[in-house]
Amino acid sequence: MSFTRLRLDDVSRSFGGHPALEGLDLTIERGEFxxxxxxxxxxKSTALNCLAGLLPLTRGSIWSDDTRLDTLPPERRxxxxxxxxYALFPHLSVRRNxxxxxxxxxxxxxxxRRRTDEAIRLVRLEEHAGKLxxxxxxxxxxRVAIARAVVLEPALVLMDEPLSNLDAKLRLEMRTEIRRLHQSLGLTTVYVTHDQEEALSLADRLVVLRDGRVQQIGSPEELHTRPVNRHVADFMGYRNLLPMRATRRHGSTQMVVEGEGLRLIGSPVGPVAPGTDVIAAVRPEDLxxxxxxxxxxLATVEVVEYQGREVAVEARTESGLLLNLRTTQRPALGDWVELVVAPARLLVFPDDSSTTGRATDRAATDSSATGSPRTDREVPA
Structure with missing residues (x-):
């Protein structure tokens, strides 16, 4: 069933009255990943299973152009x-699977035979076609599982965390293989993953979900550089999430924030007003x-992890706040370092968490500050 556009309207699914997916609106163009x-x-897996027809919808509809799909059984989609x-038949050869x-x-x-031979060639398993x-x-x-899916020449390929059982080297190789097949065959693909690096490298657009609700839909670059809230930022690699307070505006587009012995200048995302609690977020590579x-x-180096051209460093400020950074320099354990962040790279989000959530945020930063801070420096670009 070929389509030009696949549309999910208010797709929702509950289990025992508890919503697992709520109000998913998404349009997928033919050829998109x-x-x-x-x-x-x-x-995310609930959404995929609803799309596949393995779970009925509690509310909403799914359309392939002008044809409604959610009323059709899986085999007719x-x-x-x-x-x-993988779900391969263990007693059948690669070819027969x-x-x-x-x-x-x-x-x-x-x-x-023709289509099977072509699929085997596409996934480069010619020498293994007769094996179990x-x-x-x-x-x-x-690769066999992927070939089994694409040999049917489907309108849409659904992949549910297909690389999670592989080691790091194989995951990297298979990422490249999946992207190659998607492009060479002109597939339309919906891919479920919890790995943000995997998603960034593969997808044309990302849909970030939290507690069954869409948080943001956008290109990899949009989500990487401009997450719309602290939850997306947290998931997209902003490891430094600092509970602070907005104190005053700095120019027309920036905000001064203070807390944990710090005074920083950052770029607000969303409604941020002086006098409100905020979360300041910065990636390790931008610190x-x-x-x-x-x-x-000032911060003291506590952990140094070798990662090739760069090292990952954990450093603790004088007020006890633990910060993560990546650098090409080679600081040693116990060294004092001075850290700076460009205002454009420090995102300031409204702190929409509850009291419990705020405590969790503070625990995540591993802050052990007690009493009055010993420093109160404004960190410039």
Missing amino acids: IALLGPSGCG GFGMVFQS IAFGLQMRRLPRAEV PGQLSGGQQQ RIAEVQGTGL
């Missing part, structure tokens, strides 16, 4: 699915060691 991204329990567990769906459709034998799944590596089994002494925030 969409990643559903979020932590465990956010509703024409979608291919790749499961986290891939051909199975075509045979169930009662296609001519010559057509089944148990004789293959995890990456090879995942830099100052080149000129006396211009930054």
Whole structure:
């Protein structure tokens, strides 16, 4: 069932009266690669299963152009699915696993063989076509699962965390393989993952979910550089989330924030007014060691992790706040460093958390400050 546009209108699903997915509105253009991204329990797999027809909707509708799909059984939607567990038949060879769906459709034998051969070639398993799944590596089994989905020439391919069972090297290789197949075959793909790096590298657009609700939809660059709230920022790699208070405006577009012995200048996202609680967010790579002494925030290096050209550093301020940074410099344990952040790289979000949530935020920053802060420096660019 080919389409130009797939539309999800107010798609919702509850279990025992508890909403697992609420009000998902999403339009998918033909040929797009969409990643559903979020932590465990956010509703992303529920959304995928609703789209596949494995779960009925509690509310809403799904449309393929002008055809309503949510009233159709899974087999009539024409979608291919790749499961986290691969779900291969252990007693069938690679070739027979891939051909199975075509045979169930009662296609001519010559057509089944042609399409199966082509799928095997696409996933580069020609030398393994006669093997059983148990004789293959995890990456090879995942390729069989992908070939089995695409051989049906589906209008949409659904992938539910297909790389989560692979080691780091295989995950990287298979990411490239999935993107290559998507582009070469002109597939439309919806991909579920909890790995933001995986989503950024694969998708044309990302849909970030939290507690069953969409937080933000946008391109990888949009979500990476301009998350719309603190929850998206947290999930997109802003490891430094600092509970602070907005004190005054700085120019027409920036805000001075204070707390935890710091005074910082950042860029507000959303309604931020002086006198309100805020969360200041900065990525580790945007927190830099100052080149000129006396211009930054003093902190003591507590952890250094070698990561090739860069090192990941944890440093604690004099007030006890733990900060994460990445740097090409090589500080040693116990060194004092001065840290600076450009105002454009420090995002300031309204603190919309409850009292409990705020306590969690503070625990996440691992702050152990007690009493009056010993420093109160404004950290410039």
